[in-house]
Amino acid sequence: MYEIRIHSRGGQGGVTAAKLLALAAFRDGKYATACPFYGAERRGAPVVSFVRIDDEPIKIYSQIHEPDLVIVLDTSIMDVVDVLQGLKAGGTVLLNSAHPLPGCNGTCRNVDLTGIALGENLVVAGSPILNTPVLGALAKMSIVTLPSAEQAIREMFADERNVKAAEAAYEELKV
Amino acid sequence: MLTIATGNKAVATAVKAARPGVIAAYPITPQTEIVEQLAEYVSAGDLESRYIPVESEHSAMAACIGASAGGVRTFTATSSHGLLYMHEMVHWAAGARLPIVMANVNRALGPGWNTWAEHTDAFSQRDTGWLQVFVGTVQEAYDATLMAFKIAEDERVLLPVMVNLDGFALSHIMQSLETVEIGDFLPAYHLPHAIDTENPCVYGPMTGPADYFRFRWDIERSMRDARGVIADVEREFAERFGRSYGPTEDYRCEDADVVVIAMGTLGKEAEVAVDRLRDEGIKAGSMRLRWFRPFPDLDLAGREVVVIDRDYSFGFGGVVAHSIRSKTGIAPYSVIAGLGGQEVTYNDIADFVRNRHPGEETWFGVSDHV
Numbered sequence: 001m002y003e004i005r006i007h008s009r010g011g012q013g014g015v016t017a018a019k020l021l022a023l024a025a026f027r028d029g030k031y032a033t034a035c036p037f038y039g040a041e042r043r044g045a046p047v048v049s050f051v052r053i054d055d056e057p058i059k060i061y062s063q064i065h066e067p068d069l070v071i072v073l074d075t076s077i078m079d080v081v082d083v084l085q086g087l088k089a090g091g092t093v094l095l096n097s098a099h100p101l102p103g104c105n106g107t108c109r110n111v112d113l114t115g116i117a118l119g120e121n122l123v124v125a126g127s128p129i130l131n132t133p134v135l136g137a138l139a140k141m142s143i144v145t146l147p148s149a150e151q152a153i154r155e156m157f158a159d160e161r162n163v164k165a166a167e168a169a170y171e172e173l174k175v
Numbered sequence: 176m177l178t179i180a181t182g183n184k185a186v187a188t189a190v191k192a193a194r195p196g197v198i199a200a201y202p203i204t205p206q207t208e209i210v211e212q213l214a215e216y217v218s219a220g221d222l223e224s225r226y227i228p229v230e231s232e233h234s235a236m237a238a239c240i241g242a243s244a245g246g247v248r249t250f251t252a253t254s255s256h257g258l259l260y261m262h263e264m265v266h267w268a269a270g271a272r273l274p275i276v277m278a279n280v281n282r283a284l285g286p287g288w289n290t291w292a293e294h295t296d297a298f299s300q301r302d303t304g305w306l307q308v309f310v311g312t313v314q315e316a317y318d319a320t321l322m323a324f325k326i327a328e329d330e331r332v333l334l335p336v337m338v339n340l341d342g343f344a345l346s347h348i349m350q351s352l353e354t355v356e357i358g359d360f361l362p363a364y365h366l367p368h369a370i371d372t373e374n375p376c377v378y379g380p381m382t383g384p385a386d387y388f389r390f391r392w393d394i395e396r397s398m399r400d401a402r403g404v405i406a407d408v409e410r411e412f413a414e415r416f417g418r419s420y421g422p423t424e425d426y427r428c429e430d431a432d433v434v435v436i437a438m439g440t441l442g443k444e445a446e447v448a449v450d451r452l453r454d455e456g457i458k459a460g461s462m463r464l465r466w467f468r469p470f471p472d473l474d475l476a477g478r479e480v481v482v483i484d485r486d487y488s489f490g491f492g493g494v495v496a497h498s499i500r501s502k503t504g505i506a507p508y509s510v511i512a513g514l515g516g517q518e519v520t521y522n523d524i525a526d527f528v529r530n531r532h533p534g535e536e537t538w539f540g541v542s543d544h545v
Contacts, residue, residue, distance in 0.1 A: 019349055023179050026179045028217060031351060032349075032350075032351075033350050034348065034350075035348045036290075038345060038347060055350075059443045059446050060447055060520075060521060061341075061344045061440040061441075061443065061444050062347065062444060062518055062520040062521070063520075065520070146521075160313050
């Protein structure tokens with residue numbers, strides 16, 4: 001089982017990113033669950049969502065305490081949340097940032113999702129849309145396939161700019 | 176069709192397939208997505224139904240009662256305080272022998288204000304005469320909702336059915352869902368005592384001490400008959416659609432020395448705990464209790480039992496633990512865990528089994544027992 005924890009702020013689309021990722025994995029023929037943790041969150045407050053991907057049906061409903069992959073959609077959260085907590089030895093971190101994580105002793109990836117979203121003019125209510133470009137980055141990391149990522153995005157969003165943003169993230173992320 | 180959906184969406188999709196003539200509901204977290212989805216189906220013309228946006232849950236059930244007695248299939252959904260608000264009408268629906276189906280998204284009761292999973296809301300309606308089933312997966316939420324209509328409307332039953340799913344833990348989780356073409360699985364709604372508008376007469380008249388108890392006994396007789404009807408419907412569902420259900424879902428129980436009994440999502444996660452315990456050489460099994468009313472006969476002879484109650488009856492104990500004890504004579508290790516969405520992992524469940532003290536009660540996370 002591959003376990004993913006997504007850190008974001010309320011309103012940034014972390015919950016939708018989890019659903020998109022689970023849908024893409026499902027389109028790859030895997031079993032997947034997306035469990036947003038609904039707290040008393042408000043717009044801008046740190047929130048967390050979970051995705052599990054496996055070849056077998058998934059029976060676990062509790063939160064992910066030892067993720068294989070941590071995704072940070074907003075690095076300013078790292079001042080208040082220990083995003084690396086419980087990360088498995090050899091686990092991976094994906095940051096929405098133009099700069100790599102300083103002092104990362106695991107496998108760290110970074111891609112400027114915000115810049116990509118702004119480049120495609122993917123902005124809703126003043127906030128760049130991060131949950132569709134992040135799918136492209138995850139495809140590059142072979143968490144899901146790119147065709148399934150694009151299919152999942154098209155199933156949930158009619159605006160083709162979301163697919164273009166995912167493709168841009170796929171191109172930009174270095175693995 | 177194979178897709179991926181939340182528990183709430185699964186319920187709404189099943190209700191759409193069942194084609195109720197009337198849906199009356201009031202939104203409440205974490206159930207709102209069900210009635211929003213149904214309102215969208217009706218508004219888009221995908222579901223031919225009268226959607227009544229009532230001003231309270233009491234009115235929601237009252238509207239369902241009127242419509243059901245008037246001869247149409249009805250559905251509503253609620254949760255927690257909404258369920259308690261309709262309590263009077265919940266009794267009435269069963270007493271009037273109306274096969275209403277209701278989804279209850281299990282949620283804790285305030286104060287303190289809490290929107291997360293707990294089963295106390297459903298158990299507070301335990302003695303109303305409703306059948307109650309608890310589901311553990313998105314697929315089961317869909318399947319149980321479809322079956323609920325058929326069970327409720329069977330003339331041997333004619334009692335309402337409550338389909339329970341854990342708030343957020345199941346209502347908002349996305350899992351795979353296979354929808355079916357129901358064909359003639361659900362026959363046309365037929366209520367033998369439906370109101371005949373061509374022949375107006377008194378409905379629900381005063382019933383004196385010489386007769387009232389007969390109506391109560393008739394509810395119990397139907398509740399007993401419901402066991403067989405449930406088995407028949409679940410068998411037919413398996414034959415038609417390939418998915419089998421029973422009063423419990425048993426996992427590695429055949430040779431188990433110790434059996435974990437839980438409901439809803441904790442009952443599914445218990446299966447993972449069982450695998451871990453088996454790896455350690457502990458012969459554990461899991462028995463996920465699906466039907467709470469009618470309460471099934473359980474064969475637990477010769478086993479130790481650990482019961483996880485996501486509920487509590489103050490001044491008495493865990494409702495499921497005491498039900499098991501009353502039905503089987505076995506004194507289980509009673510663990511109170513998961514109240515108000517308290518995080519309980521498969522590791523915690525395995526610990527409950529490792530550290531079991533049959534006959535005792537413990538509250539998970541509470542260190543100073545009174």
